[in-house]
């Protein structure tokens with residue numbers, strides 16, 4: 001939790017006082033940390049602060065200190081649904097990676113931290129014969145990100161499997177939200193903004209590990225055939241418009257392969273933007289604007305962005 005190497009261009013007195021108090025509180029953090037290392041797109045400038053609380057009470061400490069010093073806070077999970085500007089972000093990025101506990105109780109109950117890598121959690125559940133989340137094995141997020149985005153694939157959606165979620169906010173501290181108090185919508189939920197997911201209790205059903213693994217493998221095979229793998233992307237860029245598939249719409253408009261700078265609409269799935277290392281965030285954002293504008297002009301459909309943007 002070094003306060004050494006105080007960077008040039010830091011935000012002045014508030015930032016320095018925040019750094020001192022965060023260090024005193026024992027919350028691990030770094031300064032001017034390149035966010036390109038923490039997004040699946042592999043792009044993005046530095047975070048003024050990147051903090052890694054290890055428990056809900058540390059999240060609350062961090063939020064109160066940031067509030068006291070008027071520093072904005074953003075939450076980072078696995079960065080798989082995120083586009084970060086080339087300039088990076090001032091203030092605090094709360095990275096959930098250290099909230100990675102997993103505990104299995106009898107009867108299919110799983111307690112897991114927000115920072116658990118979702119595909120890893122799915123695999124652990126399969127090994128223990130726990131069914132319910134296997135269709136999400138290819139979603140490369142954290143559990144907190146999956147809950148916040150209400151991520152889904154095929155028939156899978158996380159909402160019905162949630163017993164309760166441990167949340168933290170600056171004003172109310174730590175709390176527990178039962179399933180029926182949570183609003184899970186299409187790629188959105190009650191979480192985000194000031195309401196941070198620290199962990200969750202999931203209720204899964206029991207089955208044979210081999211049967212679960214077979215279903216998981218089948219999902220992965222299908223994904224590999226239909227989505228770009230092994231390349232840098234942030235997943236689907238746009239939400240599906242009412243009654244249609246955004247990917248199909250973009251493909252029908254001939255947008256596969258369309259590019260701006262180093263960013264390119266995938267040839268495999270038109271709702272993915274990929275790059276091979278020579279793009280910057282400005283290219284990606286330029287391409288998103290150009291695609292959205294083309295769709296609006298040709299079809300009068302206004303595409304809504306699924307991927308989050310930090311500037």
Ligand SMILES: Cc1cc2nc3c(=O)[nH]c(=O)nc-3n(C[C@H](O)[C@H](O)[C@H](O)COP(=O)(O)OP(=O)(O)OC[C@H]3O[C@@H](n4cnc5c(N)ncnc54)[C@H](O)[C@@H]3O)c2cc1C
Nearest residue numbers: 075077078079080081141142144145146151152196197235
């Ligand atoms: C190759 C690829 C395939 C994908 N396939 C799918 C798919 O099939 N289905 C699907 O739905 N998505 C898919 N995605 C998108 C992405 O994986 C999901 O949206 C995932 O849920 C994002 O989780 P994350 O931890 O990476 O969130 P991040 O990208 O880190 O953050 C996304 C948003 O959630 C917020 N957030 C993250 N964690 C928390 C928390 N603990 N508390 C409060 N807010 C939080 C962030 O502030 C941000 O606004 C795919 C992405 C890629 C790269």
